Amino acid sequence: MATRPDRLSIGIDAIALSVPRGFVDLGELAEAHGVAPSKYLSGLGTRRMAIAAPDEDPVTLGVNAARRLFQRSGASPADIGLCVVGTETAVDHAKPVAAFLHGLLGLPSACRVFEAKHACFGGTAGLLNAVEWIASGSARGRAALVVCTDIARYALGSPGEPTQGAGAVALLIRERPRLMELEVGRTGSYARDVHDFWRPIHHKNALVDGHFSVQCYLDALAGAYREWRRIAEDGEPLARTCYHVPYGKMARKAHRHRRMIDGLSEQAADESFAVEVEPSLSLPAQVGNIYTGSLYLALASLFQAQADALAGLRVGLFSYGSGCCAEFFAGVVLPEAAPLVRHLDIDGPVRDCRRMSVPEYEALRAEDATADRRPAPDAPPPAQRGTEGRAVYLGIDASERRVYANE
Ligand code: HMG
Numbered sequence: 001m002a003t004r005p006d007r008l009s010i011g012i013d014a015i016a017l018s019v020p021r022g023f024v025d026l027g028e029l030a031e032a033h034g035v036a037p038s039k040y041l042s043g044l045g046t047r048r049m050a051i052a053a054p055d056e057d058p059v060t061l062g063v064n065a066a067r068r069l070f071q072r073s074g075a076s077p078a079d080i081g082l083c084v085v086g087t088e089t090a091v092d093h094a095k096p097v098a099a100f101l102h103g104l105l106g107l108p109s110a111c112r113v114f115e116a117k118h119a120c121f122g123g124t125a126g127l128l129n130a131v132e133w134i135a136s137g138s139a140r141g142r143a144a145l146v147v148c149t150d151i152a153r154y155a156l157g158s159p160g161e162p163t164q165g166a167g168a169v170a171l172l173i174r175e176r177p178r179l180m181e182l183e184v185g186r187t188g189s190y191a192r193d194v195h196d197f198w199r200p201i202h203h204k205n206a207l208v209d210g211h212f213s214v215q216c217y218l219d220a221l222a223g224a225y226r227e228w229r230r231i232a233e234d235g236e237p238l239a240r241t242c243y244h245v246p247y248g249k250m251a252r253k254a255h256r257h258r259r260m261i262d263g264l265s266e267q268a269a270d271e272s273f274a275v276e277v278e279p280s281l282s283l284p285a286q287v288g289n290i291y292t293g294s295l296y297l298a299l300a301s302l303f304q305a306q307a308d309a310l311a312g313l314r315v316g317l318f319s320y321g322s323g324c325c326a327e328f329f330a331g332v333v334l335p336e337a338a339p340l341v342r343h344l345d346i347d348g349p350v351r352d353c354r355r356m357s358v359p360e361y362e363a364l365r366a367e368d369a370t371a372d373r374r375p376a377p378d379a380p381p382p383a384q385r386g387t388e389g390r391a392v393y394l395g396i397d398a399s400e401r402r403v404y405a406n407e
Contacts, residue, residue, distance in 0.1 A: 008184050010134045011177040011331055013143065014073035014340065015300050018065035019167040019287055019349050020052040022356040022364075026162055032358040033157070040162045045248025045281075049288035050353065051361055052151045052166040054371035055392040058089040059100040059404065062149035063391040064349075065170035066105055069145075070387040072344045075172055077106050077387065081142030082133050083113045086123030086292035088199060089150045090115070091372070091402060101147060104404060106385040119197060120244055121321025123148030123169070123292035128187065128327070130173040135184050143174035148293035153205045156365060160208050163247045165288020169296040178336040179303065180315070183235070187329040188228025190220045197322035204369065213322060217250065218257050220326035221318060225258055228328040238330065240276050240306075241316035242298040245284040251277055251298070254318065279305040286350050295319045300346045307333065307341040372396070376403035 026046050030037040040046055052061070062085055070077065085098040096115030107113070116122040116129070123146065130144035149168035154160030196213035199206045221243075241258070243251040252270075255277045259269035283301035290297055295317060302315070310333040320326045356364070376395035380403050389406035397403055 008135055009176050009181050010131050010184055011173070011182040012171055012180045013174045013177040014069055014075065014172040014179065014344060015296065015303065015346060016065050016069035016072060016170045016344065017167060017283075017297065017300060017346060017349050018061050018068060018170075019050045019353060020056045020061070021354055022053065022360075023048045023050045023286070023353050024358065024361045025355055028358055029162060043249065044162055045252065045285065046162055046288065047285045049162070049164045050166045050290075051164070051356065051364060052368070053364060054367050054374065055394070055407075056166070057091060057371070057393045058087050058097050058149040058151060058168070059091060059104070059402070060391040060393050061151075061166065061168035062087075062097060062101050062147045062170070063104045063404075065149070065168035066101060066145060066147055067387045067389070067391075068349070069170040069172055070105075073172055075143060078108060079143045080107050080145045081111055081139055082130055082144040083107055083111055084116055084126030084129060084144070084146050085114075086116045086126045086146070086148045087150055088117055088119050088122060088291055090117070093201070097149065098147075100402070100404070104383060104385055104391055105387065107145070118325050119321035119323050120246075120291045120294060121319055121325045121327070123296065124319035124321075124327055127171060127173065128329075131182055131184055134173065134175055139175075141175075143172055146171045146173055148290070148296055150291035150293065152289045152291050154208070155205050156362065159210050160206065163289050165290050167287050167290040167293055167297065169290070169293035169300065171296060178334055178340050180299075180331040180333055180337070182331040183232060183329060186228070186232040187327050188224040188226070188231065189325070189327050190223030190227065191325045192216070192220070194322075194324050196324060214250065214253065216322065216324050217244070217320050218253065220320055220324050221254050221257055221328070222261060224318065224326040224328040225261060228330075232330065235330070236314045238276070238316040239310065239313035240280065240302055241318065242280045242295055242302055243277070243318045244295045244320040245281065245298050246289045246294065248281050248285055251281060251284075258318075283347060283350060303337060303341045304346045307338040311335045311337065381405045
């Protein structure tokens with residue numbers, strides 16, 4: 001048992017997801033593109049990608065994940081003193097997605113609210129900031145809401161297209177958590193100025209130097225992991241490790257790289273994958289890359305699959321954001337996790353998704369290109385605040401303010 005009673009007990013108390021209503025099957029996409037389906041299914045290790053409709057955006061995905069978190073965890077908006085949204089799919093250069101969430105969720109006015117951006121690392125920046133906010137004493141008994149929300153879009157027909165996805169993960173961070181206690185102050189960081197993946201402000205789609213981005217990810221993993229080992233290796237061995245999962249094969253490459261740093265042969269590193277990583281990949285394979293939320297979707301998958309078996313065991317967490325910044329850290333799964341996970345019904349939103357055909361997806365992408373400029377109805381219903389209902393984006397008003405309602 002790796003819990004250290006002499007240290008602060010701070011970590012993830014509850015977790016909830018939100019995904020768009022529709023997904024594309026990657027076998028069907030491969031056939032439509034004249035590509036061997038095995039390239040997407042086993043070469044990239046993907047199965048489906050969630051696709052956001054024009055009325056689903058980073059705000060609605062984030063609000064819907066947070067509403068589910070409140071409904072299922074027993075927490076209330078009144079408990080929150082910090083709300084951070086990690087996203088790289090900003091809807092405005094100035095007004096943060098977090099401000100929309102603050103309003104639509106009815107969070108208290110005595111609350112620190114901001115958006116964190118560093119490609120896929122933004123959610124982890126928010127999470128670690130929340131942990132340190134609690135450890136510093138600033139929380140004064142309150143909890144933090146950290147929401148990771150993104151839509152991964154690449155140009156149609158580009159190599160990145162089968163690695164898209166969309167979704168949000170909401171995390172409740174507090175003292176004496178029920179799911180996972182994080183090891184406060186024991187993280188390995190790595191940063192380097194690289195142009196592996198970028199999203200210029202006049203582009204809706206991401207641009208990427210794909211093979212270079214894979215190498216940057218592996219270099220960052222090696223740097224962050226070596227630093228983490230230097231400061232935190234004295235604990236129990238890692239029973240499982242969750243990685244940032246842009247596509248399943250990347251987690252496989254990452255695990256081999258990390259375990260070979262530990263001194264394992266390539267064969268032994270690959271043999272450890274099934275036990276140490278595979279249980280965390282079921283939800284990422286069904287949703288695709290959700291950028292800031294990707295690592296936490298993997299963690300949600302692990303909880304869903306194995307919360308019972310993991311009580312008291314240490315789990316490694318690796319977050320990578322292009323550009324780049326990465327962090328390796330760890331936490332211990334708590335005995336209360338298993339019954340809570342059953343109640344949270346983590347994968348409920350994924351089960352409710354509907355398969356869309358490739359022509360439907362392509363039509364939706366064309367519509368999505370102008371969704372940010374679509375006029376909202378003249379007399380939209382008033383936005384409903386609080387923790388009930390499913391939020392949708394209606395369009396912009398005459399002053400270009402984004403308008404939301406419940407469907
Ligand atoms: P590609 O050039 O289309 O694919 O791009 P490939 O030719 O490299 O093939 C991919 C794999 O499929 C290879 O396996 C092939 O052998 C195999 P590997 O050598 O890698 O083990 N393959 C087949 N397997 C079975 N049957 C077949 C077959 N054909 C080939 N018939 C690439 C792939 C990932 C580069 C592309 O999809 C891409 O650019 N994706 C977006 C970038 C990305 O996801 N990068 C990951 C690291 S960076 C990151 O994670 C950050 C990110 O999330 C953004 C952020 O931080 O905000 C992206």
